[in-house]
Each structure stands twice: as structure tokens, then as C-alpha cells.
Amino acid sequence: MDILTISIIIMAILQIGAAIYAVIQKDLLYAVIATSVISLILSIFFYVLQAPDVALTEAAIGVALTTIVFVITIRNTERHEDKRHVKIGNKIIKK
Amino acid sequence: MKKVIVLILLAVVAYYLVDVFSQIKFGENRFQGENVRDFYLDKSKNDLHVSNSVTSIVVNFRGFDTLGEVTVLFLAATALGSVLYRRKAHGEAVLFNASTIVRSGAHLLFAPILLLGAYVFIHGHLSPGGGFQGGTIIATGFLLMLLAYHDYKVSHGVLTWVESLAGLTFASLGLTGLILGKTFLENFLPIGTINDLFSGGIIPIIYIAVGFKVGAELTGVLYTMLNEKEYKKS
Amino acid sequence: MNQILEILGLILIIIGSIFLFLGALGIYRMPDVYNRLQAGTKATTLGGMSLIIGVGLIQPDWFWKSLILVIFIALSNPISSHALARSAYKSKIKPFFKGKEEDLDAYKEVVERNENN
Amino acid sequence: MVGSPVQLIAIPLFAAFLIPLLGKAWKELVRITPGVVILYLLYLSVDLLNYTIEHGRVVEVIAGWTPPWGIDLVFSPFSGFLATLMLFMGLLVWIYSYRYQTFEDYDDYEPTLKYYLLLMMMITASVGVVLTGDIFNLFVFIEILGITAYGLTAYYRHRDGAEASFKYLFIGSLSSTFLLLAIMIIYSQLGTLNMADIAVKAHELKPVYKITALVLFLVAFGIEAEMFPLNGWAPDAYSQAPAPVGAAFAGIVVKAGLYTVIRLIYTLFEVGGTYEYLIVMGLITMFFAEFAAFSQTKLKRMLAYSSIGQMGLVLVAFGIGKEEGVYAALFLMFNHAIIKSLLFMSGSYLVYKSKNKYISELNGVGKMMPVTSFLFALGAFAIVGFPPFAGFWSKLAVLTAAADSGMLLIIALILSISLIEVIYYLRVVNRIYFVKRDTDLGITKPTPQAMFSMLVLGAIILIVGFYPDVITGVLHKASATLLDKGSYINDVLSLSQTIN
Amino acid sequence: MEAFKDITILVAFGFIILAMIFGFIRFIKGPTAADRTVAVDTLTTIGVGALVLLGYLYQRFIYLDVALVYGVLGFVGVLVIARYLEDAL
Amino acid sequence: MSLGSNLDLLTVTFYGTAIALILIGLYAALVKRSLIKILIGLSIVDSGINLLLVSIGYLKGGTAPIFSPAVIDKNPAMVDPVPQALVLTAIVIGFAVTAVALALVIRLYRHHKTVNIDEIKNLKW
Amino acid sequence: MKESTFSAKVMHFFLSWALLFLVWLAFTSTLEIQEVLVGAATTMLVALFTLRFFDCCTFSFLAPGKLYNVIKYIIVFIIEMIKANFDVARRVISPSLPINPGIVKIRTKLKTNYAKMVLANSITLTPGTLSVDIVDDYIYIHWIDVKNTDPEQAFKDIAETFEKILLKIFE
Known part of the structure; x- marks a missing residue:
């Protein structure tokens, strides 16, 4: 039981927490930020598993590109999953 | 009701996954005798003189996959353009410039980011990374500029040229092997000594082409999506 | 010489990690987004920089690359926190004040200018 | 001297990267080049097929690493037959869509470029799926196929193509997830990705891995092959995509999906009960689809469900398992490709002006568009299996194969389902010829190119109908090669036949 | 000396993990989007530190590339969200 | 120094995390009604699969499969490079599919003014 | 911003080339001849490409x-x-x-x-x-x-x- 093992377990818990958060969160922007946290930790995991190539790819694609693509979609559609929130112009109001 | 069904389904899936993977030992050498892993590691070091064996697998042993992968990206860019296509003029990528600080920072960081991307794909056979990663980094550099400046434009014509030429380079390198009487994508250049920059025959060249192609494609994708606007700020 | 560098590097690593921790703690404890940014940016920037330089000192081969990494961090971190601060007030997040209304003047000015834009 | 199979993939890829540049020189080249490429590939493929029928399989090695290590392409009479069929259908689809009017609504250059690029790559990816001998490579080709299909389904801006495409994409993503899981399990146990090698080593697998991998593979491939619970995407995609693409789905993409299922069951794994599973799944698929087709009011959806039903029949035929069964299945696949494409091509011109494509809008169209209507009726008669046409022989082959295996219940079921098929196709034909036209919709004459490809298909139906021998030789050879698993493994792993 | 070194590095790693936990808590709690993004920004820097330290533990020089890319792209990722929150996107 | 010493715990951690990610993602993809949420779920599934694949290739005490000058003479044990190469391909393909899917979502929003799957049903399943 | 003249442009090009080259050297951390040559070529391309972003005053602090x-x-x-x-x-x-x-x-x-x-x-x-x-x-x-x-x-x-x-x- 050394500190690396413990920290890996902690990171795993954080990752699963971020995933659950991404799923239950109604605000899609937060969910997208959560996916970028998932990629961040995933990238460290790949690194720990001695796969720097994959870690590099995950960092490159997961952190910046996936985020921007999702954010663009949210910009073009709705920020909230729930129907009670409606976007008028740039403001989000509750119905 | 639907949730219950899905949860039962997931429980079944979870049971089988756990069952299967609990029997696959983590961190143990599972393969005895001759197997793909040892063969690739050995050939990558001794026959191809490529330091990064992931690169040698991606570009040489399984280079056909990579050709397909590049095609997937290319077609994704095409399909995305087709899906989002409109005859009307596009909106602008961002509505207003970022603050002076971000703009100057983007200015300053743009060239090093491009250089980092170039470094990653030029050294694809020596260090982690390669064409895809390098291309992604380059696209991110352009993304930085697009985010910082509302009037930053990327020329579609140039992108098409870069993309097509890089793709053609990849395909022709493959076909050259075929024409020279070897097999498709087989190496026909001298392989050099391991851990030199000029080593690995056609592998670095292919990765550089992939880097340019991926960079151009992803930049195009980002540009198309950023310019896709539903409303304009009055 | 090597010994000295190593000890120096180890000290820098420890300091760096402590500051990274403090930065995260600051993010956790501070009352509003601006103060969090204050704590977060400063502490993590210095923490990251000293940690990386420390590694660079222990392994002299790595020094130049870690230096580049440090320069990247030193340049990009304040920029991103500035962008975040700006986006925070542009999305009209009120700063945390202890009583003094006149401190709000500059904030109000910023917000108004922003709305006229 | 024959060319090598890798050209079948490499040349279209090369062309795909070249086309955007050619388009800058002369825009018409964007339309012409894919056709030229496909024509050349067809020539190559026919040449290779002749060669293989005489000399046995051609195994092409890529990047110089022999099969267990590298990727290989296998051009056997079976896969070669399918590849040739796909390329031939691809050529006809290309001719059909050349200057297809709806595209000219978007007289912009960009959509045209994208359409032809995606169409060409869809055909190429299907050929790749059929030829490749490596499971991960198969995954890559399936993804290419998927992406092109999503793009083409959402091609029309004014229809619900995006919705159909999203459904397809959702199911396709799940499918690729399962495929990756299965590949992972196989690799973790056997340490290889080559199909022949897996087939050799498959008996070393513990049952739990074998079953899990098989189920995951079946789910993943079943989506492409339109097997029963996984075919929700198909009717939408068929009906919302442009008409030539619908024809291409029926003629090309489904074939690739079916091929993967067949390759999986016949070559990769030998698990007891899979043949019975195929029969059961095929029957369920068939029942579900034919009844759904029976109750459809829109022409294209009806055709799509009918297509799924045909696929069910093919699965049943493969499930019979003997050489007759495989022969019948291949014959069915061939017939389905040409006839269903003809139905899609002519049918979409019959309801060209209509917005909702209801079957009732076909009333009396026979007098206004005699040739197209005749071709549609020909296709309808052929697909339900009336005697002088092509479909008859394939159905007969299925029934004979079933009878030989003593599966009388299956014969009865197939016959009863065919009855449903007869009813709903005759209903449509009846409307075309014997019901007075009551709508004021105008008609659109097919373009000469479209007419040409439809006539070619009609001619093939008649030729095969009257002289089935032109095709049966190839089919027998192909079915024999599929069943000869030992020689597949031997050819691939020993590389007895390496050209150039 | 070696043992001392190892202990130092592990202690540093412990601090980094603690930092990650606090950043993550802020990410979950943060009332506004800006708060969460601040947390992500901090997590990125902490992650870069962790990567460099791990690279040192594994004694592979080439692993620094990953940290470099991670740092640069994390910055762009944060900038994306910041620009979105500014309504500029 | 290699990865932590306690292999059993790490087995549970890596496989468990990966399987948990897959299940969470599948749950989101199957239950949620927002198209964007579905895609987020699918990308989480992808992450899980990739983690699973890479951890299958891990070898205890192995180092990255790169023969850089420092390690080439020591001839160390190396982790399996094949899953890494496969994951590399899978990540890029996953991103491509996600981008196309999001483009479709934008298109759907243009027509229907909603991203809720229950309100987009011009086509029956 | 002042109009930059041609000679100023050339000057900036060389300056940014030199700076980027230093960055490259730090990336590779080696002075092997192949690396240096390739680095020179790459940095020159990048410098040429990014030239239009640098105005007159970017590098004045280097005097x-x-x-x-x-x-x-x-x-x-x-x-x-x-x-x-x-x-x-x-x-x-x-x-x-x-x-x-x-x-x-x-x-x-x-x-x-x-x-x-x-x-x-x-x-x-x-x-x-x-x-x-x-x-x-x-x-x-x-x-x-x-x-x-x-x-x-x-x-x-x-x-x-x-x-x-x-x-x-x-x-």
C-alpha cells in the first residue's frame, strides 16, 4: 500500500465522481466541463500505465478539441437539459 | 419504467464484464511462445530501427489501419461540412475580440504551439506522439487564434490543398512500394540507425504527412463549426 | 555540485507541491470566484514552476525542456486566469465585498461599459 | 497479369484525396472521377475473380509482414464475388445519380463534391469490409462505412434526414463500442488480430470468453446486417436518404454487414448452436419485417422493411449451413442487390413529386410513366419470386436446401411469408396500373442516365431469370470456398498464393 | 540519499493528490460555471506537475512531451470555456 | 520505480474504473432525453473502453515501448504496444464520430428548435 | 501600429527564427547535426508562416x-x-x-x-x-x-x- 497506489485509487474515485456528475448535472456546460476533467484524469492514467502515446492523444483530443466541439454545440442549441429552462437571446430564464 | 429496464440491462452487462475481466490478469505476461507483442517489439527495434514501437505499429505493421483512420477523419470533415452546409454566408467565429492581454498572449503562443506540433510529429518515431497528436496540437493553435480574434480567417482553399497533398503523399508512398515490386506501404528507403532523426525509412515521412493532413482537417472542422451560427448579436 | 543541485531540486519540488496544495486549498476556501482565481493562479503558477524546475535541476539533461515548460506555464496561466476573471464579470458574477459600497464603483463601471457594448 | 487486391482500396483512397484538387480545375471532374475509378475497379475485380476461380485465393500482404503479424487482404471467390457485386452496384448507382435532379436544387459545387466523395468511399469501405482479413482493420472499415452512411443519410436539408442519421449514428456508436470490447477480449486471450490465426487458436479460448466475444460480435455486426432487434435505424435511413443512396444501402452496405456475420460464424468461431441461432433470428427478422412492410403506407418505408425481410431470409439460408444453403443465400444476396436497387431507383421516380411518398399517390402512374412503372412491376414480380424472373431461382434454391435438410417447418414458414410479400407488392402494382389517378401531382421523367441503369438492372433480372446458369457457376464456387475453412486458414497462414 | 529522494518525491506526490481532491471538490461545489472552470484550470496545472513528477519517477525523459502538450492544450481548453462564458462564442 | 506494489487493488481500480465509466456512459446514453447528454454519455463510454484496452496491455514493471537512448541498452520489460496502437486509432475515430454527431444535433436544432429526443419524432422508431 | 517596412520585416523574421530555434533546441535538448538541420528548416517555415502576426514592436526588448x-x-x-x-x-x-x-x-x-x-x-x-x-x-x-x-x-x-x-x- 504505497502512496502511488492510494493516489491512483483516489484519482479513480474522482474520475467516477466526475462521470456521475456529468450524467446527473442538468446544465450541459457543466457536464462538458466534467468530461474534460474525465479526460484529464484519464490522461494521467494512461501515463501511469506506461502509454505516453495514448496519454498525449487523450490530452490533445480530450482536453481541448472535444470541449470546444461540445461547447460550440451548446452555443448553437441549448445550455440546459431541462425543458423548463429556455434560452432567449443570450439569457437563460426559468419558465 | 424505462429506467428500470435499462438498469436491469446494465446490471447484466456489468455482471458479464466483471466476470470476464476479473479473469484477465492485470499486469501479467499472458502470452507465451511467439506472439504479436514480442514480434513487434523485436522487429521495431531490429528491422525497422524505429525507436517508438507504437509508431512502428501504427504506421508500418498496421499502417493500413492508419490509412483508414486518416480517411475516417477526412470523411468526417466532409460529412460534417455536408451536414452543416448552408448557402447563406456564415456568421463570424467569435463575436468580438478577446481582451488585449489574451490577444497578445495568443500572438506570442501561436508560433511556439505550431512549433510544438511540428516537433511532436517530426519526432513521432523517437518520442511519444506522432501525426495525429501533432496535427491536433496545430489545430489547437489555430483554435487559439480563432478564439482571440474575431476577424481571423482560415483560407479554405489552402486547407484543401494541404489536406489533399498530404493525403496524396501518404497514398503514393504506399503505392510506390507496390510499384517497386514490394507490398503496399512497405518501406523502401534506407532505415538508418535507431534513435537518429533520419531513421525508420518512410515511417517519419508518413507521419509528417499525417500531421499536416490531420492539422488541416481539424482546423477545417473547427472553422466550419465555429462559423455555424444560429443568431447574430444585434 | 551534483549533490547540491539535487538537494536544491528536492527542496524546490517540496515547495512546489506545497504551493500547489495551497493553491487548491485556496480555491476551496475563498469566498468568491475572483478571490479563488487570486489564490489559485498565484499559488499554482509558482508551485508548478518550482516543481518543474526542481525536477529539471535533479536531472540536468531535462533542464532545458523543463525550462520551456516553465515559460509556457508562466505565460499561459495568468492569461487564462485573466480571461476567466473577465468572463466571470461579463457573466455578472458579483464580487464578494465586506461592507464598503464604494469599492463597487469600478465593478459597476466595468459592467455598465460592458452592457453598452 | 492481374492487379493486386489492395488496389481495390488504395486507388479510391488516392482518388478521394485527389478529387477536391481536380474539382478546382474543372468542376465536372468531381462527378466523373468516381465513376471512372469504380469502373476501373470493377474491371480489376472481375479480372481477379476470374483468376481466383481458376487458381484459388489471392492473399495480399500489406507492408511486407506476413499474416499473423501484419494486415492481409483475402480475395477468395466468395469475398471476390461480393466485392464484384458491390462494385457493379456501385457503378450503377453512380450512373443513376449522375445529374440526378434533386441534387441540382443545390447547384452549389460543395454539396455535389461531398456527395460523390462520400458515395465513392462508401463503396470502397464496403469492399474493404469484405476483403480484409484482420478484425481491427474490419473495425476501421466499418467506421468508414458508418461515417459515410451518416453523412449521406443527412444529405437532404429539407427532410428529416438528420433525425434518421442520428438514430443510425447512435446505434452505430453502440455497435462500435461492442466491437471494440469483443476485439479486446479476443486480443487479450489469443494475442492476435488476424482472422485466420484466431480461427486456428479459437479452441484455446475458455468458453466464457468465447461466448462473450461471440455475443458482442453478433450484436455489433447485427446492427449493420439489420438483424431483428437492431434494425430500427434502417427504415428511416432508407426513406430519408436520397434515392440512389437508398439503393446503395440495399445493394451494398447491407451486404457488407451480412458478410461480417457470415465470416464470424463460418470462419472465426465454431460454437454449437450458432446455425440454429441464425435460423431463428432470420425467421424473427423476416416475420417482423414483412408484417411491418405490410402495414406501411409510405412506399420507401415499405421497400425498406421488405429489404430487412429479405435479409432475414438470407440469414435463414445461411443458417441451413450446407453448401446448398450457402449457395441459396448467395443467390438471394445477388438477387436482392439488383432487384431491390431497381425497386428503389424506379420507385423513387414514381413518387418523385410527392412530399410524403405515400403508396396511394402511385395511383395510375403506369399510364404516365410506362417504362419506369414497367421496371418497378418487373422488380416487384421478381422479388416475390414469380417463375420467369431472377427471384424465383433463389427462392427455389432456399426451399430445396431446406428440404434437403429436412426442415419442413421452415419451408412452410417461408412460403407463408412469401404470401404476405406477394400481397403487398401486388397491391402496389395494382395501384400503378388499375386504379385511376386522383392526385394532381405531376411526374418527373427519369434522366437518361437513371433510365440506363434501371434498364440494365431490368435486363439482368430477365437474363438471370431465363438463363440462371450465367451466375450459378460462380455462386457454387463461392459457396464452396466459404465452407472450406481449412483452406482459408491454410492459404492465409502459409501464403501459398502471393501475387507480385 | 536515494531513499531520501524517494521519500521526498512521494511526499510531494501526496501533496499533489490532496491538491487534486480540493480542486475537485471546488469543481463539484462551485456555484457558477466560472468557479468550475477555475477548478479545471487549477487541476490542469496540478496535473502537469503530477506528470512531470511521474516522469521523473519512471526516469523517462521523453515523458516530458506529454506534460508539455497537456499544459498548452489545457490552457486552450480553459480559454474556450472562458470565451463561451463571455458570450463571445 | 514501477507502478504501485499492490496489484490486486490496482486490478480492481483500473478495471473497475473502466467498467464503471462504461456503465455510467451507457446509462446516460440510454436514459437521458437530451441529445447532447446522450453524446456525452457515448464519449464517456469511449473513455472507459480506451482505459480498459490500455490496462489490458499493461505489464508489471514494464516501461513504455519506446527504445530511447537511455533505455535501449538496459533491455527492460516493456508493456504491450498493440493495445496502445489500437486505442490511438479508436480515440481519433471516436472524436470524428462525435464531431459528426454534434453537427447532426445542430442540424436537428435548426429544424425542431429543441434537443429533447421526445420532441423530435417526425419519424417513428 | 506603425507600418513595418520591408527591412524591418526581414529583421523580425530573423529574430523570430532565432527565438523559435532556441525553443526547438530546448525541445530536443540535443545538438546532433540532424536535429539542428531539421530544426532550422522547421523553425524557418514556422517563422515564415507566423511572420504576419508580428508587428514592429514585438522584439524591441531584445535590443x-x-x-x-x-x-x-x-x-x-x-x-x-x-x-x-x-x-x-x-x-x-x-x-x-x-x-x-x-x-x-x-x-x-x-x-x-x-x-x-x-x-x-x-x-x-x-x-x-x-x-x-x-x-x-x-x-x-x-x-x-x-x-x-x-x-x-x-x-x-x-x-x-x-x-x-x-x-x-x-x-
Whole structure:
């Protein structure tokens, strides 16, 4: 039981927490930020598993590109999953 | 009701996954005798003189996959353009410039980011990374500029040229092997000594082409999506 | 010489990690987004920089690359926190004040200018 | 001297990267080049097929690493037959869509470029799926196929193509997830990705891995092959995509999906009960689809469900398992490709002006568009299996194969389902010829190119109908090669036949 | 000396993990989007530190590339969200 | 120094995390009604699969499969490079599919003014 | 921005080439001839490509006479940064959070964008301040412990030391 093992377990818990958060969160922007946290930790995991190539790819694609693509979609559609929130112009109001 | 069904389904899936993977030992050498892993590691070091064996697998042993992968990206860019296509003029990528600080920072960081991307794909056979990663980094550099400046434009014509030429380079390198009487994508250049920059025959060249192609494609994708606007700020 | 560098590097690593921790703690404890940014940016920037330089000192081969990494961090971190601060007030997040209304003047000015834009 | 199979993939890829540049020189080249490429590939493929029928399989090695290590392409009479069929259908689809009017609504250059690029790559990816001998490579080709299909389904801006495409994409993503899981399990146990090698080593697998991998593979491939619970995407995609693409789905993409299922069951794994599973799944698929087709009011959806039903029949035929069964299945696949494409091509011109494509809008169209209507009726008669046409022989082959295996219940079921098929196709034909036209919709004459490809298909139906021998030789050879698993493994792993 | 070194590095790693936990808590709690993004920004820097330290533990020089890319792209990722929150996107 | 010493715990951690990610993602993809949420779920599934694949290739005490000058003479044990190469391909393909899917979502929003799957049903399943 | 002449462009090209080449050398951390050659070619391409982003004043701080100031600036900056961190540490660790935040604005005399960026970044990294926005010559600053709301006084407290040196470097 050394500190690396413990920290890996902690990171795993954080990752699963971020995933659950991404799923239950109604605000899609937060969910997208959560996916970028998932990629961040995933990238460290790949690194720990001695796969720097994959870690590099995950960092490159997961952190910046996936985020921007999702954010663009949210910009073009709705920020909230729930129907009670409606976007008028740039403001989000509750119905 | 639907949730219950899905949860039962997931429980079944979870049971089988756990069952299967609990029997696959983590961190143990599972393969005895001759197997793909040892063969690739050995050939990558001794026959191809490529330091990064992931690169040698991606570009040489399984280079056909990579050709397909590049095609997937290319077609994704095409399909995305087709899906989002409109005859009307596009909106602008961002509505207003970022603050002076971000703009100057983007200015300053743009060239090093491009250089980092170039470094990653030029050294694809020596260090982690390669064409895809390098291309992604380059696209991110352009993304930085697009985010910082509302009037930053990327020329579609140039992108098409870069993309097509890089793709053609990849395909022709493959076909050259075929024409020279070897097999498709087989190496026909001298392989050099391991851990030199000029080593690995056609592998670095292919990765550089992939880097340019991926960079151009992803930049195009980002540009198309950023310019896709539903409303304009009055 | 090597010994000295190593000890120096180890000290820098420890300091760096402590500051990274403090930065995260600051993010956790501070009352509003601006103060969090204050704590977060400063502490993590210095923490990251000293940690990386420390590694660079222990392994002299790595020094130049870690230096580049440090320069990247030193340049990009304040920029991103500035962008975040700006986006925070542009999305009209009120700063945390202890009583003094006149401190709000500059904030109000910023917000108004922003709305006229 | 024959060319090598890798050209079948490499040349279209090369062309795909070249086309955007050619388009800058002369825009018409964007339309012409894919056709030229496909024509050349067809020539190559026919040449290779002749060669293989005489000399046995051609195994092409890529990047110089022999099969267990590298990727290989296998051009056997079976896969070669399918590849040739796909390329031939691809050529006809290309001719059909050349200057297809709806595209000219978007007289912009960009959509045209994208359409032809995606169409060409869809055909190429299907050929790749059929030829490749490596499971991960198969995954890559399936993804290419998927992406092109999503793009083409959402091609029309004014229809619900995006919705159909999203459904397809959702199911396709799940499918690729399962495929990756299965590949992972196989690799973790056997340490290889080559199909022949897996087939050799498959008996070393513990049952739990074998079953899990098989189920995951079946789910993943079943989506492409339109097997029963996984075919929700198909009717939408068929009906919302442009008409030539619908024809291409029926003629090309489904074939690739079916091929993967067949390759999986016949070559990769030998698990007891899979043949019975195929029969059961095929029957369920068939029942579900034919009844759904029976109750459809829109022409294209009806055709799509009918297509799924045909696929069910093919699965049943493969499930019979003997050489007759495989022969019948291949014959069915061939017939389905040409006839269903003809139905899609002519049918979409019959309801060209209509917005909702209801079957009732076909009333009396026979007098206004005699040739197209005749071709549609020909296709309808052929697909339900009336005697002088092509479909008859394939159905007969299925029934004979079933009878030989003593599966009388299956014969009865197939016959009863065919009855449903007869009813709903005759209903449509009846409307075309014997019901007075009551709508004021105008008609659109097919373009000469479209007419040409439809006539070619009609001619093939008649030729095969009257002289089935032109095709049966190839089919027998192909079915024999599929069943000869030992020689597949031997050819691939020993590389007895390496050209150039 | 070696043992001392190892202990130092592990202690540093412990601090980094603690930092990650606090950043993550802020990410979950943060009332506004800006708060969460601040947390992500901090997590990125902490992650870069962790990567460099791990690279040192594994004694592979080439692993620094990953940290470099991670740092640069994390910055762009944060900038994306910041620009979105500014309504500029 | 290699990865932590306690292999059993790490087995549970890596496989468990990966399987948990897959299940969470599948749950989101199957239950949620927002198209964007579905895609987020699918990308989480992808992450899980990739983690699973890479951890299958891990070898205890192995180092990255790169023969850089420092390690080439020591001839160390190396982790399996094949899953890494496969994951590399899978990540890029996953991103491509996600981008196309999001483009479709934008298109759907243009027509229907909603991203809720229950309100987009011009086509029956 | 001044119009840059052709010779100035050439000058900037070589300067940025040299700088990027240094970055490349740091990336590769080796002086092998192959690496250096490829690096020279690559950095030249990148420098050519990014040339249009550099205006006249980008590299003015590289003039030999200003080197002294640059080094001085870096030293001052690092000292301030360390101070800032201990400040942060004090505030974070102490249980009651001794903070009195507010936003003030100051006016800078710096003209070029890069100088403003450096100043703002320095402000961000020094004790208790965070640059929130920049409009023309005014920088809005979030101050964790407000002592003065008057622009002039605040300027003296926050930015004067930096600006003095920066003026020497950039103007």
C-alpha cells in the first residue's frame, strides 16, 4: 500500500465522481466541463500505465478539441437539459 | 419504467464484464511462445530501427489501419461540412475580440504551439506522439487564434490543398512500394540507425504527412463549426 | 555540485507541491470566484514552476525542456486566469465585498461599459 | 497479369484525396472521377475473380509482414464475388445519380463534391469490409462505412434526414463500442488480430470468453446486417436518404454487414448452436419485417422493411449451413442487390413529386410513366419470386436446401411469408396500373442516365431469370470456398498464393 | 540519499493528490460555471506537475512531451470555456 | 520505480474504473432525453473502453515501448504496444464520430428548435 | 501600429527564427547535426508562416542596451511572485480569511499591447492583485486587500515598480 497506489485509487474515485456528475448535472456546460476533467484524469492514467502515446492523444483530443466541439454545440442549441429552462437571446430564464 | 429496464440491462452487462475481466490478469505476461507483442517489439527495434514501437505499429505493421483512420477523419470533415452546409454566408467565429492581454498572449503562443506540433510529429518515431497528436496540437493553435480574434480567417482553399497533398503523399508512398515490386506501404528507403532523426525509412515521412493532413482537417472542422451560427448579436 | 543541485531540486519540488496544495486549498476556501482565481493562479503558477524546475535541476539533461515548460506555464496561466476573471464579470458574477459600497464603483463601471457594448 | 487486391482500396483512397484538387480545375471532374475509378475497379475485380476461380485465393500482404503479424487482404471467390457485386452496384448507382435532379436544387459545387466523395468511399469501405482479413482493420472499415452512411443519410436539408442519421449514428456508436470490447477480449486471450490465426487458436479460448466475444460480435455486426432487434435505424435511413443512396444501402452496405456475420460464424468461431441461432433470428427478422412492410403506407418505408425481410431470409439460408444453403443465400444476396436497387431507383421516380411518398399517390402512374412503372412491376414480380424472373431461382434454391435438410417447418414458414410479400407488392402494382389517378401531382421523367441503369438492372433480372446458369457457376464456387475453412486458414497462414 | 529522494518525491506526490481532491471538490461545489472552470484550470496545472513528477519517477525523459502538450492544450481548453462564458462564442 | 506494489487493488481500480465509466456512459446514453447528454454519455463510454484496452496491455514493471537512448541498452520489460496502437486509432475515430454527431444535433436544432429526443419524432422508431 | 517596412520585416523574421530555434533546441535538448538541420528548416517555415502576426514592436526588448533591464525585471518579478505566494499562503491557511476585496482601476502609461500584457500578467502574479479587464489604458484590478480606491494611489501601490522597468524595456 504505497502512496502511488492510494493516489491512483483516489484519482479513480474522482474520475467516477466526475462521470456521475456529468450524467446527473442538468446544465450541459457543466457536464462538458466534467468530461474534460474525465479526460484529464484519464490522461494521467494512461501515463501511469506506461502509454505516453495514448496519454498525449487523450490530452490533445480530450482536453481541448472535444470541449470546444461540445461547447460550440451548446452555443448553437441549448445550455440546459431541462425543458423548463429556455434560452432567449443570450439569457437563460426559468419558465 | 424505462429506467428500470435499462438498469436491469446494465446490471447484466456489468455482471458479464466483471466476470470476464476479473479473469484477465492485470499486469501479467499472458502470452507465451511467439506472439504479436514480442514480434513487434523485436522487429521495431531490429528491422525497422524505429525507436517508438507504437509508431512502428501504427504506421508500418498496421499502417493500413492508419490509412483508414486518416480517411475516417477526412470523411468526417466532409460529412460534417455536408451536414452543416448552408448557402447563406456564415456568421463570424467569435463575436468580438478577446481582451488585449489574451490577444497578445495568443500572438506570442501561436508560433511556439505550431512549433510544438511540428516537433511532436517530426519526432513521432523517437518520442511519444506522432501525426495525429501533432496535427491536433496545430489545430489547437489555430483554435487559439480563432478564439482571440474575431476577424481571423482560415483560407479554405489552402486547407484543401494541404489536406489533399498530404493525403496524396501518404497514398503514393504506399503505392510506390507496390510499384517497386514490394507490398503496399512497405518501406523502401534506407532505415538508418535507431534513435537518429533520419531513421525508420518512410515511417517519419508518413507521419509528417499525417500531421499536416490531420492539422488541416481539424482546423477545417473547427472553422466550419465555429462559423455555424444560429443568431447574430444585434 | 551534483549533490547540491539535487538537494536544491528536492527542496524546490517540496515547495512546489506545497504551493500547489495551497493553491487548491485556496480555491476551496475563498469566498468568491475572483478571490479563488487570486489564490489559485498565484499559488499554482509558482508551485508548478518550482516543481518543474526542481525536477529539471535533479536531472540536468531535462533542464532545458523543463525550462520551456516553465515559460509556457508562466505565460499561459495568468492569461487564462485573466480571461476567466473577465468572463466571470461579463457573466455578472458579483464580487464578494465586506461592507464598503464604494469599492463597487469600478465593478459597476466595468459592467455598465460592458452592457453598452 | 492481374492487379493486386489492395488496389481495390488504395486507388479510391488516392482518388478521394485527389478529387477536391481536380474539382478546382474543372468542376465536372468531381462527378466523373468516381465513376471512372469504380469502373476501373470493377474491371480489376472481375479480372481477379476470374483468376481466383481458376487458381484459388489471392492473399495480399500489406507492408511486407506476413499474416499473423501484419494486415492481409483475402480475395477468395466468395469475398471476390461480393466485392464484384458491390462494385457493379456501385457503378450503377453512380450512373443513376449522375445529374440526378434533386441534387441540382443545390447547384452549389460543395454539396455535389461531398456527395460523390462520400458515395465513392462508401463503396470502397464496403469492399474493404469484405476483403480484409484482420478484425481491427474490419473495425476501421466499418467506421468508414458508418461515417459515410451518416453523412449521406443527412444529405437532404429539407427532410428529416438528420433525425434518421442520428438514430443510425447512435446505434452505430453502440455497435462500435461492442466491437471494440469483443476485439479486446479476443486480443487479450489469443494475442492476435488476424482472422485466420484466431480461427486456428479459437479452441484455446475458455468458453466464457468465447461466448462473450461471440455475443458482442453478433450484436455489433447485427446492427449493420439489420438483424431483428437492431434494425430500427434502417427504415428511416432508407426513406430519408436520397434515392440512389437508398439503393446503395440495399445493394451494398447491407451486404457488407451480412458478410461480417457470415465470416464470424463460418470462419472465426465454431460454437454449437450458432446455425440454429441464425435460423431463428432470420425467421424473427423476416416475420417482423414483412408484417411491418405490410402495414406501411409510405412506399420507401415499405421497400425498406421488405429489404430487412429479405435479409432475414438470407440469414435463414445461411443458417441451413450446407453448401446448398450457402449457395441459396448467395443467390438471394445477388438477387436482392439488383432487384431491390431497381425497386428503389424506379420507385423513387414514381413518387418523385410527392412530399410524403405515400403508396396511394402511385395511383395510375403506369399510364404516365410506362417504362419506369414497367421496371418497378418487373422488380416487384421478381422479388416475390414469380417463375420467369431472377427471384424465383433463389427462392427455389432456399426451399430445396431446406428440404434437403429436412426442415419442413421452415419451408412452410417461408412460403407463408412469401404470401404476405406477394400481397403487398401486388397491391402496389395494382395501384400503378388499375386504379385511376386522383392526385394532381405531376411526374418527373427519369434522366437518361437513371433510365440506363434501371434498364440494365431490368435486363439482368430477365437474363438471370431465363438463363440462371450465367451466375450459378460462380455462386457454387463461392459457396464452396466459404465452407472450406481449412483452406482459408491454410492459404492465409502459409501464403501459398502471393501475387507480385 | 536515494531513499531520501524517494521519500521526498512521494511526499510531494501526496501533496499533489490532496491538491487534486480540493480542486475537485471546488469543481463539484462551485456555484457558477466560472468557479468550475477555475477548478479545471487549477487541476490542469496540478496535473502537469503530477506528470512531470511521474516522469521523473519512471526516469523517462521523453515523458516530458506529454506534460508539455497537456499544459498548452489545457490552457486552450480553459480559454474556450472562458470565451463561451463571455458570450463571445 | 514501477507502478504501485499492490496489484490486486490496482486490478480492481483500473478495471473497475473502466467498467464503471462504461456503465455510467451507457446509462446516460440510454436514459437521458437530451441529445447532447446522450453524446456525452457515448464519449464517456469511449473513455472507459480506451482505459480498459490500455490496462489490458499493461505489464508489471514494464516501461513504455519506446527504445530511447537511455533505455535501449538496459533491455527492460516493456508493456504491450498493440493495445496502445489500437486505442490511438479508436480515440481519433471516436472524436470524428462525435464531431459528426454534434453537427447532426445542430442540424436537428435548426429544424425542431429543441434537443429533447421526445420532441423530435417526425419519424417513428 | 506603425507600418513595418520591408527591412524591418526581414529583421523580425530573423529574430523570430532565432527565438523559435532556441525553443526547438530546448525541445530536443540535443545538438546532433540532424536535429539542428531539421530544426532550422522547421523553425524557418514556422517563422515564415507566423511572420504576419508580428508587428514592429514585438522584439524591441531584445535590443542589447535593454538587456540589463530585462534581467532586472525578471529578478524583481520573481521576488514579487514569491512574496505573493507567501501572502496567499497566509491568507489561505489562517482560519478567518483576512481579506477585504474590491475592484480598483489604474491607468498605465504603456502603449504597446505586449507591454500591457506583460504588465497585466505581472500584476496577476504579484501579491493580492488580479487583472480583470483592460480597456485602452485602464486596467481593472481585483484587489484582495483594498487600501486605496483612488486610481493614482492604487497605481502606486500595485504597478509602479513594474511599469518603471517596463517603460525602459518597451519604449
